[in-house]
Amino acid sequence: MLVTRDLRYAGMNTAYLEAVSARREDLLGKGVFEVFDSGPTEEGRENARQLRASFERVLREGRPDHLALIRYALPRTSSDGQVRFEERFWSATHTPIHDDDGRVVYILQHTTDVTELEQLRRQAGAARKRALDSILSGNVLQRAESVQETNRQLESERNRLLEMFMQAPGFIAVLSGRTHVFQMHNPAYAQLIGHRDIAGKPMCEALPEISHQAYLSLLDTVYSTGEPYEGRASRVEIQRSPEGPLETRWLDFIYQPIRDDAGAVVGIFVQGHDVTETVLAAERQKLMIDELNHRVKNTLATVQSIAMQTARFHADPTTFAEGFQARLLALSHTHDLLTRTHWEGADLGDILRHETEAHGSSRVSATGPRVALPPAAALSLGMVFHELATNAAKYGALSAPDGRVLVDWSLADQTRRRLRLLWREVGGPPVSPPERRGFGSRLIERNVRHDLAGEVELDYAGDGLAATFSIPLDREQDT
Amino acid sequence: MSQAFAGRRVLVVEDESLVAMLLETILEDMGCVPVGPAATVEEGLRLSADGEPIDAALLDVNVAGRQVFPVAARLKERGVPFVFSTGYGEGGLPDEWRGHPTLQKPFTEAAVRDALMGAMGLADV
Numbered sequence: 001m002l003v004t005r006d007l008r009y010a011g012m013n014t015a016y017l018e019a020v021s022a023r024r025e026d027l028l029g030k031g032v033f034e035v036f037d038s039g040p041t042e043e044g045r046e047n048a049r050q051l052r053a054s055f056e057r058v059l060r061e062g063r064p065d066h067l068a069l070i071r072y073a074l075p076r077t078s079s080d081g082q083v084r085f086e087e088r089f090w091s092a093t094h095t096p097i098h099d100d101d102g103r104v105v106y107i108l109q110h111t112t113d114v115t116e117l118e119q120l121r122r123q124a125g126a127a128r129k130r131a132l133d134s135i136l137s138g139n140v141l142q143r144a145e146s147v148q149e150t151n152r153q154l155e156s157e158r159n160r161l162l163e164m165f166m167q168a169p170g171f172i173a174v175l176s177g178r179t180h181v182f183q184m185h186n187p188a189y190a191q192l193i194g195h196r197d198i199a200g201k202p203m204c205e206a207l208p209e210i211s212h213q214a215y216l217s218l219l220d221t222v223y224s225t226g227e228p229y230e231g232r233a234s235r236v237e238i239q240r241s242p243e244g245p246l247e248t249r250w251l252d253f254i255y256q257p258i259r260d261d262a263g264a265v266v267g268i269f270v271q272g273h274d275v276t277e278t279v280l281a282a283e284r285q286k287l288m289i290d291e292l293n294h295r296v297k298n299t300l301a302t303v304q305s306i307a308m309q310t311a312r313f314h315a316d317p318t319t320f321a322e323g324f325q326a327r328l329l330a331l332s333h334t335h336d337l338l339t340r341t342h343w344e345g346a347d348l349g350d351i352l353r354h355e356t357e358a359h360g361s362s363r364v365s366a367t368g369p370r371v372a373l374p375p376a377a378a379l380s381l382g383m384v385f386h387e388l389a390t391n392a393a394k395y396g397a398l399s400a401p402d403g404r405v406l407v408d409w410s411l412a413d414q415t416r417r418r419l420r421l422l423w424r425e426v427g428g429p430p431v432s433p434p435e436r437r438g439f440g441s442r443l444i445e446r447n448v449r450h451d452l453a454g455e456v457e458l459d460y461a462g463d464g465l466a467a468t469f470s471i472p473l474d475r476e477q478d479t
Numbered sequence: 480m481s482q483a484f485a486g487r488r489v490l491v492v493e494d495e496s497l498v499a500m501l502l503e504t505i506l507e508d509m510g511c512v513p514v515g516p517a518a519t520v521e522e523g524l525r526l527s528a529d530g531e532p533i534d535a536a537l538l539d540v541n542v543a544g545r546q547v548f549p550v551a552a553r554l555k556e557r558g559v560p561f562v563f564s565t566g567y568g569e570g571g572l573p574d575e576w577r578g579h580p581t582l583q584k585p586f587t588e589a590a591v592r593d594a595l596m597g598a599m600g601l602a603d604v
Binding site for chain 2: 290293294295296297298300301302303304305306308309312376380383442443446447450451453
């Protein structure tokens with residue numbers, strides 16, 4: 001008999017009608033399970049489920065499916081008018097009928113009623129059983145039954161394995177033959193290759209960009225030698241979307257040969273993980289360690305410079321130690337401020353307060369807007385403020401009880417910001433230009449001109465030092 | 480003290496002013512005339528242009544976020560000897576410059592003198 005995709009009768013021969021004791025006009029167009037449901041018992045429902053599963057396998061896979069032995073009860077109306085279900089046993093083959101596009105349109109069922117054989121076997125007493133078994137050519141029904149059960153178990157095993165492959169977080173593909181034709185791949189693999197249509201295509205056609213890299217010849221080698229290949233953090237340029245640009249990814253993977261029963265390689269099992277994030281994180285870490293090393297060495301060179309130059313102006317070890325330590329602390333204070341912002345920058349007012357608070361916060365008045373300084377500028381200005389404050393405490397306004405320092409700053413030009421800052425000392429002893437330029441004033445000038453590309457003017461006016469700074473702040477973006 | 484360096488003009492490319500000041504001090508003590516210091520690669524290129532009288536150079540590898548190699552290439556072209564100074568060590572140099580005389584930060588006065596002598600092919604007299 002013939003059923004449609006929605007499992008309705010489309011046609012049948014006389015033998016079928018006789019086997020099921022029905023009339024053709026009562027069956028055509030009706031649903032198979034509407035007419036025959038194998039009875040209202042638990043066993044009957046299970047039989048119907050087995051039959052339906054066989055039809056569905058044919059629809060899904062487009063291949064014939066065999067039911068070596070299936071119990072399927074048929075309704076019989078007895079002479080008293082009651083309907084009883086009669087136990088029957090069948091052996092059936094379901095074959096798909098395709099249309100021109102390869103779609104399954106009908107299922108052909110070829111079925112044989114094997115009830116008599118089965119009943120004979122069941123009715124046989126214990127004594128006659130062995131003899132009967134041999135009559136039934138070596139227990140053919142039992143074998144058929146056990147083959148059927150094995151098939152069912154294999155089928156469910158296969159489905160479970162397939163499901164595990166499909167849900168695996170790593171990518172998996174099965175390639176067959178010398179040209180590495182994609183037999184199967186899981187969603188993780190599909191995601192890796194940008195969901196391109198690769199099923200049934202050879203590697204060179206499915207993923208041309210991969211084939212142009214070393215991977216095709218690797219596959220060829222695995223296929224011809226039968227030796228598996230393992231790739232670690234292997235770089236690949238891959239298209240992540242159809243027609244999209246090539247993207248760099250790093251993969252851990254294995255090409256494992258698949259062998260047939262005779263031991264010959266028939267395909268390759270591909271399995272792996274995208275480790276791009278890990279590789280990039282390791283690269284970032286290496287860069288950071290290099291950068292840290294660079295900064296530490298530079299800081300040491302700076303400290304060395306401070307030590308050597310401080311030593312040139314202090315013959316006495318005690319005053320050398322004082323001056324050296326104070327400069328180290330100034331550097332360290334600015335480091336602290338920068339660490340708070342993860343070395344993104346520091347605020348000008350904060351730096352000024354940090355470097356001058358040792359002299360009494362009421363004696364240095366700071367007036368100006370918040371100005372975020374990049375790390376290099378912050379470190380330089382920290383040193384500059386330290387030198388100015390030290391100098392004021394030794395010779396300037398902060399050496400007199402009523403002397404004060406007024407610091408005012410403003411930003412000119414918001415697009416290419418320029419800091420203008422005035423450090424003015426009042427109420428201190430009269431000042432005059434120093435006879436010999438010390439390390440402090442050299443350091444100020446050099447820091448501003450060299451590190452900050454700015455200008456500074458130190459005016460030793462009669463009533464106190466006035467230092468005027470002009471410093472570009474958006475210099476980094478110039479290049 | 481060696482007289483070999485007397486009056487030699489040595490270009491310094493270094494973005495940290497304190498380190499630059501130290502180099503200048505060391506060079507002056509050796510009798511050299513420091514040129515610069517240049518705080519950027521552009522300034523380094525300007526000071527190493529043809530016609531600028533330079534006998535040798537000390538080049539910080541990483542200058543204000545850029546690499547000093549354009550200056551190195553120009554000096555090599557002119558045949559002016561030079562020494563890299565870096566916190567990364569010789570391993571931090573790209574293949575093209577690997578093996579070139581390199582000064583490790585932080586450096587001693589003796590290390591600067593020896594490195595310059597080696598690069599200039601001078602003997603201590």
